[in-house]
Amino acid sequence: MKLALLLAVIFFVATVAACLITANHLAAEQLKAVSGLIQSPNALDMKLNRILEMNAEGFWGKYFFSVVVFIVFSLISAVALAAWVETSADTIRPSYLLLTRRADQNKVERDNRYRIRWLSFLASVVVSIVTGIASNIIFTKYWGA
DSSP: OHHHHHHHHHHHHHHHHHHHHHHHHHHHHHHHHHHHHHHOSSOHHHHHHHHHHHHHHTHHHHHHHHHHHHHHHHHHHHHHHHHHHHHHHOOOOOOOOOOSHHHHHHHHHHHHHHHHHHHHHHHHHHHHHHHHHHHHHHHHHHTTO
8 A cells, every 4th residue: 555655646746846847947938038028128019019929829828727637637647556556566475275286276376366466566566657757758848848
């Protein structure tokens, strides 16, 4: 339970961090784009026109909408991945009392199932990490950070 919760929290916090880093980068880029207007003392019409253009483009509205969608999908993914990690980790190694050949066969079958569940656990952890990294990279690349 602790590992599943830890992975889910890390996954979600990394998502929020990527959104904040991207927002800071975008704000710096927009400030750079208007720095010439800010420094000019007599360009009041041009300044107002630029403000109106930026407002009409709806850049920040689009950005925050995509952030909300990204965070909702990340939260759903974090819960799903945590459930997968939890169910895969909740495996107890079987013990045996081998008195017959059938018991030997059952031991081999159960050991194989245990091995598959262990591999599923490892896959769930790897998929959680890779998915978190990939989604954050895609989001930041999409918004140009």
